[in-house]
Amino acid sequence: MVEARHSIIGTQSGSEFEAEALWNRVRSRLREACGDAVFRSWFDGLGFDRLDGSTAVMTAPTRFTREWVVNNYASELRNAWRQEQDSVLAVDIILRSAPAVDAPVAVVAAPAVVADDSAVKLAYDRAADSRPRVDSVEDDEEFTLGSPLDPRFTFENFVVGKPNELAYAAARRVAESHEAPVGCNPLFLHGGVGLGKTHLMHALAWQIRRENPERRVLYMSAEKFMYQFIRALRFKDTMPFKEKLRSVDVLMIDDVQFISGKDSTQEEFFHTFNALIDQKKQLIISGDRSPSDLEGIEERIRSRLGWGLVADVHTTTYELRLGILQSKAEKLEGIEVPCKVLEFLASKITSNVRELEGALNRVVAHSTLVGSTISVESTQEVLKDLLRANDRHITIEDIQKAVALHYNIKLTEMHSARRSRVVARPRQVAMYLAKKLTTKSLPEIGRKFGGKDHTTVMHAVKRIEELRESDSDLSTDINILSRALES
Ligand code: ADP
Ligand code: MG
Numbered sequence: 001m002v003e004a005r006h007s008i009i010g011t012q013s014g015s016e017f018e019a020e021a022l023w024n025r026v027r028s029r030l031r032e033a034c035g036d037a038v039f040r041s042w043f044d045g046l047g048f049d050r051l052d053g054s055t056a057v058m059t060a061p062t063r064f065t066r067e068w069v070v071n072n073y074a075s076e077l078r079n080a081w082r083q084e085q086d087s088v089l090a091v092d093i094i095l096r097s098a099p100a101v102d103a104p105v106a107v108v109a110a111p112a113v114v115a116d117d118s119a120v121k122l123a124y125d126r127a128a129d130s131r132p133r134v135d136s137v138e139d140d141e142e143f144t145l146g147s148p149l150d151p152r153f154t155f156e157n158f159v160v161g162k163p164n165e166l167a168y169a170a171a172r173r174v175a176e177s178h179e180a181p182v183g184c185n186p187l188f189l190h191g192g193v194g195l196g197k198t199h200l201m202h203a204l205a206w207q208i209r210r211e212n213p214e215r216r217v218l219y220m221s222a223e224k225f226m227y228q229f230i231r232a233l234r235f236k237d238t239m240p241f242k243e244k245l246r247s248v249d250v251l252m253i254d255d256v257q258f259i260s261g262k263d264s265t266q267e268e269f270f271h272t273f274n275a276l277i278d279q280k281k282q283l284i285i286s287g288d289r290s291p292s293d294l295e296g297i298e299e300r301i302r303s304r305l306g307w308g309l310v311a312d313v314h315t316t317t318y319e320l321r322l323g324i325l326q327s328k329a330e331k332l333e334g335i336e337v338p339c340k341v342l343e344f345l346a347s348k349i350t351s352n353v354r355e356l357e358g359a360l361n362r363v364v365a366h367s368t369l370v371g372s373t374i375s376v377e378s379t380q381e382v383l384k385d386l387l388r389a390n391d392r393h394i395t396i397e398d399i400q401k402a403v404a405l406h407y408n409i410k411l412t413e414m415h416s417a418r419r420s421r422v423v424a425r426p427r428q429v430a431m432y433l434a435k436k437l438t439t440k441s442l443p444e445i446g447r448k449f450g451g452k453d454h455t456t457v458m459h460a461v462k463r464i465e466e467l468r469e470s471d472s473d474l475s476t477d478i479n480i481l482s483r484a485l486e487s
Contacts, residue, residue, distance in 0.1 A: 022084060023048035026056075029080035034073065035339070041319055042069050047096065054089040056081050059096040066093045068160065072323050075330070145228060145244055146220045147254075153202035159327050161320030164196055167311040171200045174282060175207040178215075184309045186273075186283035190290050191313030194352030197286040200313075201252050204284060208250060215249040222258035226265040233264075242268075246275050252284040256305070260296030270301050283308075318483055321346035321356055328360055335364055337374050344376050348387055350486055359383055394437045394485050396430075396448045402485055403430040406477065415450030428460035429478065435461045437485060 026048075031039040046069070047059040060066035069077065070093060081088040155175075160168045167189050174180070174187050189197045205219045220228075232241040245251065251272070259265045276283055287294055290312070291305035316324075325342040341363070349356045366382045367374045380387065400414040407426040414427055427449065434445045435457070442454035449457070468475045 019048065019051065025084050026080045029083055030073075030076060033076045033080060035343070037319075038073075038322070042073065046093070049094065051085075051088070052092075054087055055092050056085070056088045056090070057092045057094060060093050061096050063095060066095060068323070069093065071159065072326055145241075146218045147224050149202045149205055149219060150198075151206075153199040154206050155203040157327070158196065158199055158203055159320065159323045161317060161323055163314035163316055163320055164200075167191075167196075167200055167313045170309055170311045171204045171284075174284065175204045176211075178212065180280055180282040184282075185277060185280070186285050186305060186308045188291055188305050188308065188310045189284070189286045189313060190288065190310070192288065192315060192352060194354030195313045195315065196353060197313055198254055201254055201284060201286060205250075205252065216247065217250040217252070218245070218248040219252040219254070221254045222256045222269075225253055225269065226259060226262060229265055229268050242272070245272050246279075248276075248281065250282040250284065251276055252286075254286050256285050256287045256297070257289070257294055260294065266298055266301060270298070270304075273301070273304060277304075277307075316350070316353060316356075318346055318486065321350070321353075324353060324356060325360060328357065332364060335367065335374075337364065338376075340376050341374055341379050344379060347486060348383075350393060355386070359386055362386075396434045396438060396440060396445065398485060399433045399437065399481075400430050400448075402481055403427075403433065406481055417450065428464050429474075429481070431457050431460040432464035433478070433481060433485070437482065 027039075027043065030043050034043070042065060045061045045065055049057040049059050051057070060069065074091075077091050081091055155168075155172065158164075158168065170184060170187055171189070174184055177184075189200060191197055201219060205217050208215050208217050228241060229238070232238040253269070256269075259269060273283065285305060287305075290310060291302045294302055294305070322342060325337075325346055329337040329342060337360070345356065345359055345363075349359045363374055363379050363382055366372075367378065372378060401411060403426050404411045404414060407422075407429075409423050409426055413423040414430055416423065418424065431445055431449060434440060434448070435442070438445075440448075442457045446452040446454045446457045464474070464478070468478060
């Protein structure tokens, strides 16, 4: 064994050795700068390919990882390299293997860049011209029917993570196709409020307008759809409305749940929908729940909404929230938000992205007004009310469900008195989490576990606390469960 190792090492040249040592040092710096969790999620999979002049070339296992790292950790990467090797002026990330044809993110373009001393050379470009041209749209009479697009809602500003990966990939795919891609018409995006549905739709519209200006895109909220339709009815002038709607190449209707219970609007929507699909025009619809769960919408419409691709925007995870905060914080000029504060916000504000953004804005506004630096303590103070509201989020029932699922036992075992280890230990874990993650008292927790005494709960909490120290599997289980529950 030892000999084999020697012979492998023996084939390495001295410079390969040095390169490996250098890469290890860069990795340590990254781990230090970004924390262990982030490092393991994103950097562990990166490899070092070569030093090419002043460019450090690294490899990523997937496009997704590459894009994520580039979007979120470009400055950390650059710093780590430059601290170790000041001849490195640029960083390039290439894909380890050939990309799948259907990879969700089609971004490989000519490498950006002049290596000035602050440049990070990236395998693709987020250049300035990717910024949408707002004026051309507002001026265009064709689009006055639609709702305005928010210039900040672009793909470039959208942070991708597990929860929104599918919706993002689908939106990108539709935006990049010259006609409605098979199986994606209509594209139905659904999810709770503030999770990025409108952002993705605007991003899609911007991209089509930028890259395929000849395609006519109309984005409107379902509310506006109704308002326009009713106005047309009142003026007995529905033809131009119908014609305009039917003449577009891409129609987007946001928040379709708004038309629930509004019969004549639904009727009109149904006809527009059919006319466009018949002509193979692209439709993109969003709703607060999946088509089959939409209440107050006619069955024929619900069924049609689910014909194409239905993509769920899930609630955020800790990693995604942190990614979003980091990307927003980077854009704040002249204001430093410490990593610790971003991590604190990501772990505490779990409801949705809108609230997360609002929280960051409040913290920043406060510090600007008062002229103080931002710290975890000041953040806690500024966001007292919001933090309390988010705290109430996790219920004992949520915990019991998650734990039962994790250990693959029946939910009813949470209330039973069975002492067999396979059910008793998970029950203790659930009690422990109930104590840690909710504000419920020991007697209240006991009641929720089939009327157990508060001393039983106390014993469970103590026991798990002790075991966590010695049993790394248990400790991992608890970390996974806490994360899942808090996100
Ligand atoms: P929805 O339409 O689902 O209610 P929005 O698209 O309006 O949610 O998103 C709410 C806010 O959160 C917007 O300011 C949006 O830019 C931001 N946001 C949501 N998801 C992301 C994301 N993945 N990356 C960056 N910003 C996001
Ligand atoms: Mg919306």
